[in-house]
Amino acid sequence: MRREGTNPDDVQPEDVLCDFCHQAAWAEDVPCVEGHHGSIICGECLQAAWVAHDRAEKAEDSRQCTMCLEQRDDAIWSGSASDACICGRCIRQAAGALHKSKDWSWTKPDG
Ligand SMILES: [Zn+2]
Ligand SMILES: [Zn+2]
Numbered sequence: 001m002r003r004e005g006t007n008p009d010d011v012q013p014e015d016v017l018c019d020f021c022h023q024a025a026w027a028e029d030v031p032c033v034e035g036h037h038g039s040i041i042c043g044e045c046l047q048a049a050w051v052a053h054d055r056a057e058k059a060e061d062s063r064q065c066t067m068c069l070e071q072r073d074d075a076i077w078s079g080s081a082s083d084a085c086i087c088g089r090c091i092r093q094a095a096g097a098l099h100k101s102k103d104w105s106w107t108k109p110d111g
Pocket of ligand 1: 018019020021022023041042043044045046
């Protein structure tokens with residue numbers, strides 16, 4: 001997500017916030033993965049989501065995934081700082097992308 005008041009023509013690294021914990025992931029040099037409409041999940045949230053989502057209850061109502069903007073009824077994880085949520089498919093895709101990236105040392109947590 002973008003910090004409120006961000007100039008869309010002049011986006012600074014500190015304007016780019018993780019949708020799930022609201023930290024300035026880019027400015028802090030935290031690995032992160034972009035979704036649709038400027039949505040971002042940082043590696044720290046992704047790690048928490050990865051660990052938790054296997055055990056997550058299926059959503060009672062289908063919720064819109066912040067990352068892919070689809071209504072998903074598979075296991076959904078949401079961050080503590082916001083009502084953003086990410087579906088299991090996006091968690092796997094984002095984890096795969098970060099895992100493969102040579103720029104980052106993030107690896108999938110065991111389990
Ligand atoms: Zn985060
Ligand atoms: Zn999704």
